[in-house]
Amino acid sequence: xxxxxxxxxxxxxxxxxxxxxxxxxxxxxxxxxxxxxxxxxxxxxxxxxxxxxxxxxxxxxxxxxxxxxxxxxxxxxxxxxxxxxxxxxxxxxxxxxxxxxxxxxxxxxxxxxxxxxxxxxxxxxxxxxxxxxxxxxxxxxxxxxxxxxxxxxxxxxxxxxxxxxxxxxxxxxxxxxxxxxxxxxxxxxxxxxxxxxxxxxxxxxxxxxxxxxxxxxxxxxxxxxxxxxxxxxxxxxxxxxxxxxxxxxxxxxxxxxxxxxxxxxxxxxxxxxxxxxxxxxxxxxxxxxxxxxxxxxxxxxxxxxxxxxxxxxxxxxxxxxxxxxxxxxxxxxxxxxxxxxxxxxxxxxxxxxxxxxxxxxxxxxxxxxxxxxxxxxxxxxxxxxxxxxxxxxxxxxxxxxxxxxxxxxxxxx
Numbered sequence: 001x002x003x004x005x006x007x008x009x010x011x012x013x014x015x016x017x018x019x020x021x022x023x024x025x026x027x028x029x030x031x032x033x034x035x036x037x038x039x040x041x042x043x044x045x046x047x048x049x050x051x052x053x054x055x056x057x058x059x060x061x062x063x064x065x066x067x068x069x070x071x072x073x074x075x076x077x078x079x080x081x082x083x084x085x086x087x088x089x090x091x092x093x094x095x096x097x098x099x100x101x102x103x104x105x106x107x108x109x110x111x112x113x114x115x116x117x118x119x120x121x122x123x124x125x126x127x128x129x130x131x132x133x134x135x136x137x138x139x140x141x142x143x144x145x146x147x148x149x150x151x152x153x154x155x156x157x158x159x160x161x162x163x164x165x166x167x168x169x170x171x172x173x174x175x176x177x178x179x180x181x182x183x184x185x186x187x188x189x190x191x192x193x194x195x196x197x198x199x200x201x202x203x204x205x206x207x208x209x210x211x212x213x214x215x216x217x218x219x220x221x222x223x224x225x226x227x228x229x230x231x232x233x234x235x236x237x238x239x240x241x242x243x244x245x246x247x248x249x250x251x252x253x254x255x256x257x258x259x260x261x262x263x264x265x266x267x268x269x270x271x272x273x274x275x276x277x278x279x280x281x282x283x284x285x286x287x288x289x290x291x292x293x294x295x296x297x298x299x300x301x302x303x304x305x306x307x308x309x310x311x312x313x314x315x316x317x318x319x320x321x322x323x324x325x326x327x328x329x330x331x332x333x334x335x336x337x338x339x340x341x342x343x344x345x346x347x348x349x350x351x352x353x354x355x356x357x358x359x360x361x362x363x364x365x366x367x368x369x370x371x372x373x374x375x376x377x378x379x380x381x382x383x384x385x386x387x388x389x390x391x392x393x394x395x396x397x398x399x400x401x402x403x404x405x406x407x408x409x410x411x412x413x
Contacts, residue, residue, distance in 0.1 A: 046409065053405045061398035062391075069390045078150045079378030083198035085188045085206065086370040089117035089213060091361060117364050118179050118186050120216065121209045125177045125188070128168050130208055135167075138204040144170065146193040153193075175205070185369065195375040202372035210366045217364040225359060228352035235345035242338045249334060272310045279303050 124130055134140035144155035151157050155170055174191045188205060192198035283299040290296075 050405065050409050053409070054402055057401045057405060058398055061401055062394045065394050066387075066391060069387060072150075072152075073381055073383045073386055076150050077381050077383070078148045078153055078193055080153070080191050080193065080380035081195040081198050081375040081377075082379045083190050083192075083195070083202045083372045083375060084370070085202050085368065085372040086185055087188070087206065087366055087368045088183075088185050089121060090365055090367055091363065115179075115181075115184055117213055117216075118184055121186065121213065121366070122177050122179060124209060124212050125175065125205060126172070128164065130205065131164075131168055131171055133208050134201070134204060138201065140171070140201075141167075143192055143194075143197045143201065144174070146197070148193045175201075188372075190372070191380065199372045199374045206366065206368065206372070213364045213366055217362060221355075221359040221362055224355045225352070228348065228355040232345065232348040232352050235341060235348045239338065239341040239345050242334060242341050246331075246334045246338060249330065255331075272306060276303065276306045276310060279306060 131140065141155065146154075149155070153173075155167065156162070160166055160170070176189045177186060178189075179186045188202060190198045190202045190205065192201060279299060279302060283296065283303060286293050286296055286299060
């Protein structure tokens, strides 16, 4: 880079002077003089300025924030203990085979089909509803405000408003639930200032999740069984109504079974017709062989009586409004309705029994694979790792600021 100084001539202003001025010319003007040049700051001054700005940048970007980070993470940040548990949601009526890996067992028993239950549990754990339950039943606020808590991780601090939304966002920092899509296994991680709090909150969350799953499955099961029971009750009432109508019909018509009675009447008519035919044959033979035989009158009398009985039985079966055929139509209609109602009742009873059996299969359970553990060592914060990351970040920030300083002051060199 060239070391020549840029010289800018100052403007020269000529002013009129008195004629007796020692430097005045005949025309009354000052004589021409050499231009005066203005020089920039020296290289030493620029180098000192750059060095000073670098020191300030290093103090602001590295020393001060590292001192704050070291103070907080080294002496103020509270220890955080983690309790982890693993579970899955399965349906009832399924027996777990003891073979192969856990994923194979879950898939072979059909438990992978209950992913909806796992996602429902995840949505519940991440909701405001479970926070309300933990506050009311498990002392969540007290567990988030232990004496060990610091100003950043503690809940009741002077700079954090006490609202439901604030509690919801703050609680999300202490609870995490992840689901393995391949096996359906859920992993619940709960963080707290004390190991007992983390473990007890894990049990509390699992308990509320089980209550949710039971409530969902019980509602579906109850609805299915209630529908089947209602269907059975309606069909029972229908069968009873038809049976009452059938009884009223029999009492009114004075007939038990028109079908059977018609059959008996037809059989009697057939026998009487056969006797009448035999009697006619005997009468014709007697008249032919002995026209003056006194038995002819008796045979004719018997034939008349037999014919009258045949006509009576015929009218009993057909031909009149009170005949068995007229009664049989209404009776068969009632019997058909009864048969259909009985079949519907039978089907409803089968559906009810199936619904009760399905209630066992469709029942959802939260099965714990790993119980919530009691930590014996704080897992967070990872002070050394965090401070190393902070140092790398602050140094990177410092070099960026230093580059900007050098770029800004470069034209002054």
